[in-house]
Amino acid sequence: MAQIQVRQNESIDSALKRFKKALEQSGILQEYKRHTHYEKPSERRRRQKLKRRKK
Template sequence: MTQVVLGENENIDSALRRFKRQVSKAGILSDVKFRRHFETPLEKRKRKLVSARHNRRF
């Protein structure tokens, strides 16, 4: 869990900026977007095949 403790003379904007940075480094938002919808095993296999094909090309 990501946590930000406010400093004594710290304003909300800088704390929010630190929080957003920690969330992006932890990969929380990408994980939430990835798990937003249920993916069937067939869809998962197709996605992995397309990804492997794409990675092999580059």
Template sequence: MVKLLVRDRETIQEAVRRFRKLVERSGIKKEMRRREFYEKPSETNRRARLRAERRNKRTRMLSR
């Protein structure tokens, strides 16, 4: 959970900007996007497999 204390002499715009950065860094936005729609376990596994294949392909290309 992200908590933000508004500092003395801090404008609302500055506080909102700091809040957005805190939310971004904590990964809440990413988590919300990921959970927005249900994803079948097979799709999750497929995505992980494809990510691993791409990673392996890159490492093979770099090691040549």
């Protein structure tokens, strides 16, 4: 679970920006998107192949 502490005199916008960055770094958003919609097995293989190629 991503969590941040709102600093004193910090705007909500900057706190939200830090929170979104923490979510991206932890991989929670990618996991959520992957489970939200059904992905055909062929699309999954294609995505994994591209992921391996990028490394």
